[in-house]
Amino acid sequence: xxxxxxxxxxLTALFLILGLLGTMPAGAVPVAPGGTxxxxxxxxxxxxxxxxxxxxxxxxxxxxVVDPIPGEDAAAEDxxxxxxxxxxxxxxxxxxxxxLVTPGTPTTLAFTGLxxxxxxxxxxxxxxxxxxxPVADAAGRTPVPLTVPADTANSVLMLHLSGSGITDTDIxxxxxxxxxxxxxxxEKQLWFDGLEAASAWAEADAGDWQRCTLDEVVAGSGTDxxxxxxxxxxxxxxxxxxxxxxxxxxxxxxIPVTPGDALELRLDSHYRAxxxxxxxxxxxxxxxTGERRDLSRLGTEDEESSQLRxxxxxxxxxxxxxxxxxxxxxxxxxxxxxDNVQLIRGLGExxxxxxxxxxxxxxxxxxxxxxxxQNQVLPGLRSLAEGADTLVTNGDLVSNxxxxxxxxxxxxxxxxxxxxxxxxxxxxxxxxYFGTASTPEEYRERFLDTTGMRTMGDQGGLWGEHxxxxxxxxxxxxxxxxxYAELGGANPFVEISDxxxxxxxxxxxxxxxxxxxxxxxxxxxxxxxxxxxxINAYRxxxxxxxxxxxxxxxxxxxVTVITSHSHWEATLNDWSAEKRFDPALGQAPxxxxxxxxxxxxxxxxxxxxxxxxxxxxxxxxxxLYPDRIRVTAYAFDAAAxxxxxxxxxxxxxxxEPTGPAExxxxxxxxxxxxxxxxxxGSPDVTGSGTLPDTGATWQGLALFAGGIAGIGLILAGLHRxxxxxxxx
Numbered sequence: 119x120x121x122x123x124x125x126x127x128x129l130t131a132l133f134l135i136l137g138l139l140g141t142m143p144a145g146a147v148p149v150a151p152g153g154t155x156x157x158x159x160x161x162x163x164x165x166x167x168x169x170x171x172x173x174x175x176x177x178x179x180x181x182x183v184v185d186p187i188p189g190e191d192a193a194a195e196d197x198x199x200x201x202x203x204x205x206x207x208x209x210x211x212x213x214x215x216x217x218l219v220t221p222g223t224p225t226t227l228a229f230t231g232l233x234x235x236x237x238x239x240x241x242x243x244x245x246x247x248x249x250x251x252p253v254a255d256a257a258g259r260t261p262v263p264l265t266v267p268a269d270t271a272n273s274v275l276m277l278h279l280s281g282s283g284i285t286d287t288d289i290x291x292x293x294x295x296x297x298x299x300x301x302x303x304x305e306k307q308l309w310f311d312g313l314e315a316a317s318a319w320a321e322a323d324a325g326d327w328q329r330c331t332l333d334e335v336v337a338g339s340g341t342d343x344x345x346x347x348x349x350x351x352x353x354x355x356x357x358x359x360x361x362x363x364x365x366x367x368x369x370x371x372x373i374p375v376t377p378g379d380a381l382e383l384r385l386d387s388h389y390r391a392x393x394x395x396x397x398x399x400x401x402x403x404x405x406x407t408g409e410r411r412d413l414s415r416l417g418t419e420d421e422e423s424s425q426l427r428x429x430x431x432x433x434x435x436x437x438x439x440x441x442x443x444x445x446x447x448x449x450x451x452x453x454x455x456x457d458n459v460q461l462i463r464g465l466g467e468x469x470x471x472x473x474x475x476x477x478x479x480x481x482x483x484x485x486x487x488x489x490x491x492q493n494q495v496l497p498g499l500r501s502l503a504e505g506a507d508t509l510v511t512n513g514d515l516v517s518n519x520x521x522x523x524x525x526x527x528x529x530x531x532x533x534x535x536x537x538x539x540x541x542x543x544x545x546x547x548x549x550x551y552f553g554t555a556s557t558p559e560e561y562r563e564r565f566l567d568t569t570g571m572r573t574m575g576d577q578g579g580l581w582g583e584h585x586x587x588x589x590x591x592x593x594x595x596x597x598x599x600x601x602y603a604e605l606g607g608a609n610p611f612v613e614i615s616d617x618x619x620x621x622x623x624x625x626x627x628x629x630x631x632x633x634x635x636x637x638x639x640x641x642x643x644x645x646x647x648x649x650x651x652x653i654n655a656y657r658x659x660x661x662x663x664x665x666x667x668x669x670x671x672x673x674x675x676x677v678t679v680i681t682s683h684s685h686w687e688a689t690l691n692d693w694s695a696e697k698r699f700d701p702a703l704g705q706a707p708x709x710x711x712x713x714x715x716x717x718x719x720x721x722x723x724x725x726x727x728x729x730x731x732x733x734x735x736x737x738x739x740x741x742l743y744p745d746r747i748r749v750t751a752y753a754f755d756a757a758a759x760x761x762x763x764x765x766x767x768x769x770x771x772x773x774e775p776t777g778p779a780e781x782x783x784x785x786x787x788x789x790x791x792x793x794x795x796x797x798x799g800s801p802d803v804t805g806s807g808t809l810p811d812t813g814a815t816w817q818g819l820a821l822f823a824g825g826i827a828g829i830g831l832i833l834a835g836l837h838r839x840x841x842x843x844x845x846x
Contacts, residue, residue: 206283208285208287209230209231209279209287211228215664216666217290219294220293221268224263224264225265226261228262229261230257232258232260236260236282239279239284241278248262248263274291276289276290277289277290296669296672298672301630302771303771303772304465304770304774305462306463306774306775307704308462310460312703317371318371319368320371323367324369326358326362326445327355327356331354332455339361339453340360342392342724344390344453344455345652346388346422347422347455347652348423348648348692349457349692352701353701354455359453364447365446367442367444370441372440373438373441375439377435377437380429381463382430382462382463382464384458384460385456386457387425388424389416390422390454391420391452395449397447398445401414401428401444402444406437409436423649424691439461465746465767468748473504475587476588476590477504477506477739478586478590478637479508480639480737481738482514482683483514483682484516485514485515485516485714485716486517487716490735491715494756495737495758497534498752499739499754499760500538501759502739506539507539508587508592509541509542509543510639511542512639513544513550513642514549516549517549517552518552519552519553519564543592546596547642548597551601554603566578580597581618581622586637590635591629595618595640597611597613598614598615610658612661613661619667626670627674635676635770637678637680644671644697646697649691650721669699672706676707677707677708678710678749679708679710681712685719686718687713688751693710695709696709713751715736738752739752745769747768747770749766
């Protein structure tokens with residue numbers, strides 16, 4: 119009898135455990151190490167003495183992540199190479215980016231490393247051999263003409279290379295059809311000009327104004343902070359008095375307007391005041407009624423890489439307006455550059471009593487500043503009105519990937535209230551890969567294990583998706599490999615597999631079709647976007663993946679990208695920016711930086727950066743309202759009191775305003791609940807299938823019910839055994 123009782127007790131316990139696990143809320147996973155499970159063995163990884171740095175990577179697969187293929191030629195192109203017996207040459211693809219082609223558009227790839235006169239053979243996927251490939255020239259180089267059929271879907275195809283004496287080599291080809299379809303948003307862009315064409319500008323009185331690129335400005339006049347105009351894209355307008363007296367008035371074309379309309383002129387501007395002699399600049403609106411109004415004056419103070427937002431009230435009787443940009447400076451004085459000029463019917467002021475629909479708190483770049491995290495930033499964020507249910511740690515939780523530093527981080531994280539957020543997400547940074555006591559793969563796995571991210575987002579943890587408060591799609595991406603022992607903290611930092619890229623492409627397309635704004639979290643910065651991204655340390659974070667990530671962002675202006683990594687102060691003019699990957703397009707994704715919990719930085723000279731002393735740590739709040747996303751940077755003092763540094767309001771997909779801006783219009787797009795997700799208000803992760811208002815899953819409830827039924831059958835069987843023994 120005791121044997122049957124022991125068996126029954128074991129089975130009963132098993133059913134109960136399985137059933138209870140099945141009813142746990144989706145995403146209910148331990149975020150801190152030390153709760154359950156064994157901790158990684160301690161190691162003695164050195165903490166790098168320098169902070170801002172880089173990260174390369176290779177191509178692991180999600181769930182679980184697969185280690186990349188090692189090889190010294192990996193930088194030539196994402197290549198999966200299989201050597202034939204006796205082969206001694208592998209062709210090398212020229213270029214710094216993974217190959218990105220448009221269907222129906224001819225392109226030419228160039229390969230080197232061949233023997234002069236050697237014949238390379240190539241075919242795309244299962245297609246026939248590509249015709250017209252000449253033998254390698256005297257330098258061992260040969261071009262390969264490539265045209266992907268026009269009806270080819272967005273995908274990653276393999277270009278197969280072979281030939282006599284050539285190692286069989288497969289090179290991924292990213293096929294992507296540009297889709298720069300404008301998105302109707304909650305503010306109206308009446309006019310945009312990125313200075314790409316001269317026809318929109320009256321140059322008769324332009325004087326010394328010139329249309330050129332930023333590189334041409336620097337080549338002609340030198341740096342002296344000219345290169346810090348991170349907002350510039352493509353062609354800009356510049357006037358410079360460094361070498362001679364400079365004066366001129368640059369005028370836009372006349373733009374149709376409506377009498378009585380309340381508009382806003384926006385322009386990216388980089389104004390430098392030099393020397394003690396006279397210089398001045400002015401922005402004016404000239405109406406077709408003959409009335410002229412000065413909108414802004416610039417004088418003896420620098421205004422680097424700013425976006426001027428100037429109210430324009432259209433007078434009665436006016437049906438047209440042009441804008442004039444006037445500059446005059448004696449020799450040896452300053453300069454002015456402008457770009458991306460637009461006339462907007464804006465969002466208007468957000469009412470003080472407006473309720474948000476979704477909220478996300480963001481921290482980043484802790485790197486040992488655990489006291490600031492525990493006592494200032496986390497308590498300060500949690501004290502904000504309308505508490506957030508989602509907390510994102512956007513990379514660089516630690517200074518290096520040693521277990522001891524993760525332990526210190528999570529002790530402060532728990533003590534500061536980080537675990538009180540129902541949903542906690544961590545994106546990987548570069549410092550998680552830093553150190554020499556473990557392999558890159560071990561550092562990556564340690565991050566996933568200690569943060570509990572393996573089960574978040576349904577993609578293995580390095581990238582994924584969460585629907586914040588049932589309405590705001592939050593996506594995160596992350597580097598899959600970085601070898602600190604080889605690169606020593608230098609960029610590039612990011613390696614994104616084809617699998618991660620295709621997932622991001624498809625999720626952005628999905629949410630664009632749904633008419634939803636997207637919050638995209640990535641630790642690393644885009645070059646020439648936010649503060650400091652003009653210096654070399656931050657210009658190559660994405661390495662070979664920049665072109666194809668940029669193509670996706672170009673076609674998805676409804677995305678707000680949240681970056682970290684640089685630590686530059688949120689007080690700077692380009693803390694947030696619109697990043698145009700195509701300078702001719704009026705719409706562009708917004709990029710905002712999170713500064714840092716640890717030491718913050720600012721510019722030093724032309725190409726350097728320096729720590730800024732005496733500043734409080736920074737945390738970020740993102741809030742979705744019916745007509746906008748508001749991103750706010752807060753500083754938190756020793757008492758954890760929040761102080762707003764600044765905020766930016768970003769329009770979201772919805773109906774454009776047709777009249778003067780009114781605050782807080784009604785949302786035009788109902789919340790979208792994706793299949794497999796909880797409804798509004800449920801902190802659900804994509805595909806988790808939770809039961810509304812409970813967090814339990816349907817599968818879990820079924821398993822729990824089965825467990826109860828199993829227990830009943832066991833007890834009934836024991837009762838029958840007992841009765842038989844009594845009868846015997």
